[in-house]
Amino acid sequence: MKPALFEYVAPRSVEEALDALAGDEMARPLAGGQSLIPTMNFRIAAPSTLVDLRRIGALEARAVEGDVIRVGAMTRQRDLERDEAVRRANPLIAEVLGNVAHIVIRNRGTVGGSIAHADAAAELPCMLVATGGSVVARSTGGERTIAAEELFLFHMTTALEPGELLTEVRIPALPPRTGYAFQEVARRHGDYALAGVCALVTLRDGVCSAVRLAACGIASKPTRLAAAETALLGAPPEGEALADAAEAARECVTAGDDRQAGLDYRSDLVAALVRRTVAKAAGRVEGRA
């Protein structure tokens, strides 16, 4: 299990990295390597050139600016998880990260790497969709911002163009009067989710004034549970509305039967997880008894 030959460059600036990527469609950026290197060791992936981003200090910057958390793509997942300012701004992030693989993997795995990898069962892309975050992509032609729901196209496929580099992840801070929760079911601790649901519930006078729900593991990409959100809007996060939301979430399940879970099972999982995460999120709304 040794990787095939490749060329290696470790540029010191984003511009140099973009130049290296621009000339070669088979070149790949190397971030933390926790997803890419296994596929190379299996020789499933055999990039011509690895453009190692580790020397580009600008990609490690992170800051809470008003209601946006800006996370440099090369930020290690474990660093984000333990960042107190980020935790204060949006505690959902740490809760989600606690489910991403294992500490030793998060020590090296990067936030940008996981999002660009875009595994349909991965937690971080699901969180980004749920929070309505976005990414900044740069190429030699310029820079653009891509909203999370436009970024993820298919399992391990994003809207990033060849030669485009994900440089920053932008995660909204937790809005006022909003509770959060993430829960997943995985075969083993740290495994990719059979199904996972991320919930953000904003309450006004005991009813849901805003709801954002997204799921991983249930379709070919992280998925907004729009119908479930609609079922809760204007209603208290419990009882019939919650039951309706759970039922509505089922229609988003499209992942076919695989070796770990059938469609029926995933459908039941997403319904149960919607009930549980919404209830938990609602219970966490500040000031709510």
Added chain:
Amino acid sequence: MSTRRFGERIERNADAALLRGEGSFIDDIDLPGALHAAFARSTVARAKLRSVDVSAAEALDGVVRVYTCENIGALDAPLPLLIPAPDLTHPKTQRPLARDDVFYVGQCIAMVVAVDRYVAEDAVRLIEIDYDPLPVEMDLDKAVMDDAPRVHPDVPNNVAGRFCVETGDTDAAFAEAEHVTRIRVRLERSTAAPLECRAIAARWEAVTGELTVWDSTQSTLSVRGGLASLFRIDEDKVRVIAPNVGGGFGQKIMMFHPDEMLVPLAAMELGRPVKYIEDRVENFIGASQERAQIHTLEIAAMKDGRVIGLRDDFLHDTGAFIPYGVAVALVSATSIAGPYRIPNFRVTFRPVYLPAVQVTPYRGCGRPHACYAIERAMDQLAGELGLDRFEVRRRNFIGKDEFPYLREGLIFADGLHVSHDSGAYEEALETLCRTIDVDGFRAAQAAAREEGRYLGLGLGFYVEGTGLGPYEGGHVKIHPITGKVYVNTGLTDQGQGHETVFAQIAAEQTGARVDDVIVVEGDTGAFEWGVATFASRAAVCSGNAIHMAAVKARAQIVEAAANMMECSQEDIELRDGAAWVKGTDRSATLAEIATATNPLRYAFNKPSASATQFAPASRHDGPQLAEGRTPGIEATDYYSPPHATWAFGAHAAVIEVDPELCTIEVRRYVCIHDCGRMINPTIVEGQVMGGIAQGVGGAFYERCEFDEDGTPLNANFMDFLMPYATEVPDVEILHSETPTPLNPLGVKGVGEAGTIPVAQVYASAVEDALRPFGIAPIREAPLTPDAIHRMLRQARKS
């Protein structure tokens, strides 16, 4: 202070080096100039080989040699059938490198030898193999049908042989029965997955004609015998060493995996050391697996729950070949009655060829299968008769006063009879029930149901025939200079702690400190009689042999010490590395005694001066080594068991099932285990706990999956779900100690025990938890969340 060493919780001798990273596993051995091997393996389950073109691989820079069946000379022949049996009518073994046909995905077709493993893997990908695929049937049930595609054209129904074992009069028992319970259970294929994959290195010394092979094997002596035979080299010129081995669990008892012959061949032909370090994917597709069986079991009972007869017919997946004979299936068949009297039973079975890597023993070796079948049936019987699950078992246990309990007519995997030598089965169950508090649990279960939570109590009882022959030896010697005790046996260690428990046995007799006992095994150069590490036999076979040798050494020490200190032998006591005259401060160290008993010409140190020819203490009138005496303190002995000794135990667990998520949480897990007298309880507990963890894998996580074309689907650690610390419960381990009368130490084996009943424990607990939903009984292992979901859904529908 106690001078006892046997039975104490002593820290392991081997640990410090392993903890510092100073272990010496095969790939840690630095062989300057070594070449590295990689294999081209079949990507098709069953095919005719149209062509194998290695020219591009041979041309790659850094490649030294590419081997196919065309250039391995006499090795191009089917591998040996290790354990022949009369009823094994259609035995098939594989060739080291495929010729004309491939029989499973992963089968070796060519071996590349190159300057390093990176280049060797590059070259493997340049080998062009043209296949003509043939139809396959991967389902064990369907593979025996008349119209199923055959793995081997000359083996009808893919059946390697038809076997029948019987004790008592089964048909009469069924005629007499008041109630018959029928079940069908299925266990899936799995694998041992030791964390060190298989590995081998070989060096040929052309000048001396000596072949040295480092092999992560459980059986250095057998590998040496095999290599001497294959290469026609005298045994004394072949040395096989198993240094530190990173787990074996049976997978490394199988020989020969093709590399074990081809790497030595390459080393001899190329004149350079050659290493093959199997990678994880290769371990999943090329190394032995185990576990798949389908049992159709009937038990004949009386209304009071007494089981008077049993019939079992099972299919055993043996993979594409059957090099290890029917050992696994035979253990299943002869263990089927578990701890119960069941005086009449008949087991018929068929090993079935499937186009997958061969099946050879994996920790448990047929016992988990038998346990699952009989214990599932006992649970069902209890349900059908309206009896408590514990009570049904109580009514059938072999009683404490019924030992030895001979199962007349049965022949175990060692070729000897099945006789449960000692036990206290009912007592063990009582202790287990008391500890887990069955009544308290029932109350908790009822209360939890009120809250919409579902708790279940699972139970599994098992027996294990351990310590199989034919024999092992022990050699004990005291080094005259250092006074350390040097112990050898023919086994190998894969982490079981032999170096500590054998040291305890030797220390108990010689009075040495345990950390002054040097145990050297796994090296044919150190001791050359014996068999191997398998079948929970090390403590029984080698342990007793070492004990018997140490008893002899003790007699020598006591005699010599009495002479040296001019007292009677009765006044000598051995402790703290010395012989003491009881009640005095007079002593002679083991070094002094070993020196004094070895007449010397040269003085190396102060004690040795006293053994030289002009020293007063060694003045003799006759020969300095008296007639009939051997120099120093040294003894060898051998132990050959009359038959297997039967260990036993019982597990119980409280498992909570979340019926929405179909996930489980083990709330409590209790195990009581009896392996006779314990040499080191800490090590016993470690063995039991490790076995349970592997059982947990088999109960809820691990299986080797194939698609219908025979392609492995989860040949990696991401998809083969070996449990982490988060999936294995904490286990309360209780001991019962019923010595066996069969051997001087009174010990039974413990290596495999923990694994055996776990799948049953999980199944029965989940079944108990979900009883309010009316689910169908659980009949398949491993259980999965998806399977729980299907059962609940089915129950809701009906």
Added chain:
Amino acid sequence: MAGRIGQGTPPRPSPDPRVAVSMTVNGERIEREVSPRMLLSDFIRHELRLTGTHVGCEHGVCGCCTVIIDGHAGRSCLAFAVQADGAEIRTIESVAGPDGSLHPVQRAFRECHGLQCGYCTPGFVMAIVDYLEGNEDPDLSDDAIRAVLSGNLCRCTGYKNIVAAFRRSAALMRGAG
């Protein structure tokens, strides 16, 4: 510690261009030329002859190859040696004292029978050393310990005694016991 790092095998002929790397391994400055594709695990084991770091799966699941890279435990099979250019690496060989005296985590493993075959052990020790050095007041509940230990596979012990060793390590590192 000096002198414990071997010289490695001589470079082989190859079309594979070498990249110069320098790093600090167990306090010792290392300079080598390596193929870009050489995994850090192979570099440590075969170039530096520090064979205490083991390789169990080469896809980042088992944790046998865990080392400490720039102050954080990481899989050496999921890094290329070139990525460690300029890095500070600690391997299992650096954990015990120069005289071989065991580190508290190593002592705890021995006391608690936390290892059997010893193959996974260096990976566990490195992960635990890193975790406990970075957490002065670790949560010592069973669940919390098991969550930290998840990410390292052990096939021998069933983890019970590794959990105990973790707890014991924490006590020993605080100077108790």
